[in-house]
Amino acid sequence: MRTYFAVIIATFFLGGNSLFGQTTEKKSDSGYIFTTVKKLPATSVKNQFRSSTCWSYSTISFLESELLRMGKDTFDLSDMFPVHKAYPEKAAMFVRFNGKHNFGPGGAAHDVINMIRKYGITPESVYSGQVIDEVNPVHGEMDAVLEADVDAVIKNPNKKLTPVWLEGFNGLLNAYLGAIPEKFTYKGMEYTPQTFADALGLKLDDYVEITSYTHHPFYSKFIIEIPDNWILDEVYNVTMDDMIHIIDYSIMNGYTVAWGADVSEKGFSWKNGVAIVPDKNATEIAGTDKDRWSKMSDTEKDKLLYKFDKIVPEKEITQEMRQKEFDNYQTTDDHGLHITGIANDQHGDKYYIVKNSWGTEGNPYNGYIYVSEAYVKLKTMDLMVNKNAIPEEIRKKLGL
Numbered sequence: 001m002r003t004y005f006a007v008i009i010a011t012f013f014l015g016g017n018s019l020f021g022q023t024t025e026k027k028s029d030s031g032y033i034f035t036t037v038k039k040l041p042a043t044s045v046k047n048q049f050r051s052s053t054c055w056s057y058s059t060i061s062f063l064e065s066e067l068l069r070m071g072k073d074t075f076d077l078s079d080m081f082p083v084h085k086a087y088p089e090k091a092a093m094f095v096r097f098n099g100k101h102n103f104g105p106g107g108a109a110h111d112v113i114n115m116i117r118k119y120g121i122t123p124e125s126v127y128s129g130q131v132i133d134e135v136n137p138v139h140g141e142m143d144a145v146l147e148a149d150v151d152a153v154i155k156n157p158n159k160k161l162t163p164v165w166l167e168g169f170n171g172l173l174n175a176y177l178g179a180i181p182e183k184f185t186y187k188g189m190e191y192t193p194q195t196f197a198d199a200l201g202l203k204l205d206d207y208v209e210i211t212s213y214t215h216h217p218f219y220s221k222f223i224i225e226i227p228d229n230w231i232l233d234e235v236y237n238v239t240m241d242d243m244i245h246i247i248d249y250s251i252m253n254g255y256t257v258a259w260g261a262d263v264s265e266k267g268f269s270w271k272n273g274v275a276i277v278p279d280k281n282a283t284e285i286a287g288t289d290k291d292r293w294s295k296m297s298d299t300e301k302d303k304l305l306y307k308f309d310k311i312v313p314e315k316e317i318t319q320e321m322r323q324k325e326f327d328n329y330q331t332t333d334d335h336g337l338h339i340t341g342i343a344n345d346q347h348g349d350k351y352y353i354v355k356n357s358w359g360t361e362g363n364p365y366n367g368y369i370y371v372s373e374a375y376v377k378l379k380t381m382d383l384m385v386n387k388n389a390i391p392e393e394i395r396k397k398l399g400l
Contacts, residue, residue: 023035023036024036025370031308031309031310031311032274032308032311032345034343034344034345035343035344036341036342036343036353037342037343037344038251038252038341038342039340039341039343040065040069040251040254040256040340040341041068041069041340042061042064042065042256042338042355043061043064043065043068043074043075043076045355045356045357045359045368046061046079046357046359047136047358047359048079048136048137048357048358049134049135049136049137050137050139050140051105051137051138051139052105052106052143053079053080053083053107053137053139054335054336054337054357055106055108055111055112055228055260055336056080056082056083056111056112057079057336057357058258058259058336058337058338058355058357059082059109059111059113059258059336059384060077060079060082060112061258061338061355061357062109062256062257062258062338062384063077063112063202064076064077065338066202066255066386067200069254069255069256072200075123075200076123076125077122077123077124078122078123078124078126078127078128078129079124080127080128080130080177081115081119081121081122081129081180081193082107082111082115082116083105083107083177084129084173084177084180085118085119085180086107086111086114087105087169088166088169088173090102090103090104090230091103091146091149091150091169093231094150095150095153095154098154099151099154101230102228102230103147103150103230104143104147104228105139106227106228106333107228108228108229108231108233108336108382109207109209109260109336109382109384110209110231110233110384111231113204113207113384114231116197116202116204117204119194120192120194120195120196120197121193121196121197122180122181122184122193123186125186126181126184126186127178127180127181131176131178136359139176141176142172142176142177145172145176146172149169149172150169153165180193181193184196206387207384207385207387208236208384208390208400209233209235209236209382209383209384210235210237210238210243210246210382210383210385210390211224211238211243211380211381211382211383212238212239212242212319212322212380213323213326214319214320215323215327216237217237218237218238218239219236219238219397219398220236220237221234221237222237223235224381224382226332226333226381227333228333229333235382236398236400238398239319240317240318240319240322240377242394243377243383244373244376244377245391246383246385246389246390246394247339247352247376247383247385249389249390249391250389250390251339251340251341251342251352252342253389255385255386255389256338256339256340257383257384257385258337258338258339258383258384258385259336259338259383260335260336260337260380260383260384261334261335261336261337261376261379261380261381262330262331262333262334262335262379262381263275263334263335263337264334265375266302266305266306267306267375268369268375269306270358270362270363270369271363272364273363273364273365273369273370274308274369274370274371274372275354275369275371275372275375276312276372276374276375277314277372277375277378277379278306278314278315279313279316280298280301311345311346311347311349314372314374315374315378316374317378321378322377322378325378331379331381333381334381336357337355337356338354338355338356339353339354339371339383340354340355340368341353343370349373350372350373351370351371351372351373352371352372353370354368354369354370354371355368356368356369
């Protein structure tokens with residue numbers, strides 16, 4: 001996933017907790033008023049800035065919430081550790097495929113799990129990946145240089161690959177991100193990245209990915225066909241309704257969700273803190289009568305639909321619509337985010353509270369965004385959950 005996204009509301013819960021935990025959010029120039037149904041603990045909002053590493057930021061945030069759920073300390077884990085460890089593996093696979101494979105800075109939630117399983121993890125304070133005079137990541141030059149390096153290896157000007165090309169690649173990574181320490185001290189204890197990961201107590205095999213597409217059988221696993229699945233990992237396939245049921249059940253039972261989604265849509269508004277799927281065929285929108293609405297062009301309709309000054313009708317999303325958007329490249333693997341709660345608007349319609357990794361500037365909810373159920377149904381690429389947060393009847397179908 002390559003983009004970003006988010007939403008903030010109160011930290012108290014409804015659903016099993018005191019009614020005094022209910023909170024309401026309203027932006028002064030927005031027609032949307034949100035009331036919290038359930039909001040789960042999450043760590044502070046980070047800023048991936050000018051890097052395509054949302055997949056790491058969102059999954060690290062998800063794991064930090066998992067640690068909070070488990071009663072552990074509040075951890076700030078390194079977002080760049082998985083990035084540094086994944087890049088050489090991408091390079092090796094790219095070269096083995098003779099350049100006929102995806103290579104780049106993008107990734108998926110399973111990359112973080114795989115890198116922690118193989119190499120461990122560090123706190124952010126131990127490894128930030130920042131070696132130049134920048135507050136936040138700026139990776140444009142690094143990504144271009146690394147791509148040029150593997151391209152040169154594949155061209156093979158020596159007519160035979162040297163045994164040190166990957167060592168040279170790692171040298172470039174260390175120059176741009178810094179070398180990962182073999183040992184470090186954290187809160188008075190000495191660790192390696194692996195022993196620190198072990199000490200966290202995360203059960204990495206508990207984390208599974210879910211999607212919903214009809215070109216593979218439901219309740220089976222398949223390799224999801226998206227460019228950033230460079231490692232060719234499998235996801236579980238369920239119906240769209242079961243996908244939503246899994247998200248809702250997880251949140252209401254104290255488990256957050258790592259969310260891979262397409263955010264390159266007009267209905268995704270960072271500055272308004274709202275993501276929706278307006279129905280262009282709906283009538284009487286924003287005070288417009290049916291006759292006038294029917295004569296409007298799509299551009300004129302868009303000006304009303306995407307003002308976010310009034311709640312507008314949304315499309316009824318079907319399984320067929322999801323599939324068509326995926327097949328036609330209208331849903332792409334843009335961005336990784338972190339679903340931390342559920343809210344309702346003033347009409348009682350459901351929205352998800354989503355933490356983004358774009359910092360907090362230019363957003364009314366301190367780095368979070370409210371995403372409608374319709375948007376999640378249509379634009380979810382995949383999601384990661386703790387398998388213990390999946391309803392029992394669905395787990396049985398999946399063999400979990």
